[in-house]
Amino acid sequence: MKKYKRGYTQGVFDMFHVGHLNLINHAKNQCETLVVGVNADKLVESYKNKKTVIPEEERALIVQNIKAVDDVVIAETLDKEIQLKKVDFDAIFIGDDWKGDSRWLQTEKDLAKYNVDVVYLPRTKGVCSTGLRKVETNRIEG
Numbered sequence: 001m002k003k004y005k006r007g008y009t010q011g012v013f014d015m016f017h018v019g020h021l022n023l024i025n026h027a028k029n030q031c032e033t034l035v036v037g038v039n040a041d042k043l044v045e046s047y048k049n050k051k052t053v054i055p056e057e058e059r060a061l062i063v064q065n066i067k068a069v070d071d072v073v074i075a076e077t078l079d080k081e082i083q084l085k086k087v088d089f090d091a092i093f094i095g096d097d098w099k100g101d102s103r104w105l106q107t108e109k110d111l112a113k114y115n116v117d118v119v120y121l122p123r124t125k126g127v128c129s130t131g132l133r134k135v136e137t138n139r140i141e142g
Helices: 018-028 041-048 056-064 080-087 102-112 129-141
Strands: 004-011 031-039 071-075 091-095 117-121
Touching: 004 018, 004 080, 018 031, 018 091, 018 117, 031 056, 031 080, 056 071, 071 080, 080 102, 091 102, 102 117
Parallel strands: 004 031, 004 091, 031 071, 091 117
Antiparallel strands: none
16 A cells, blocks of 8 residues: 555656656555646746746647546646645655755645645756757757
């Protein structure tokens, strides 16, 4: 039996790569049911000030077709208390590169009221969307 009944993770998942896959698979290993929130295009624009390469519906379809994913939702907010009310999870999974970040320290406090754990999973070294964008931009311009 897995430690958590219903887990949740959330991200942009634009230009899907092995780091995304590793996060999802590690999360699934710790819960019976895994729900993945795919950040809405408008949400990404509001906090990253950039447009996604792949539209939210297509990103959600890609994520939904990963074996470890039980359900996908389009996330309209970064507020995990709001997501908890919509999705109902007992653990949220995030990359360990966010450990100690003020937003995630606050999220830990906010979710503790509901007995929800924030679980930090190991980040895949050397892989990130920003790095992939730079490589692709250099390839196209070069």
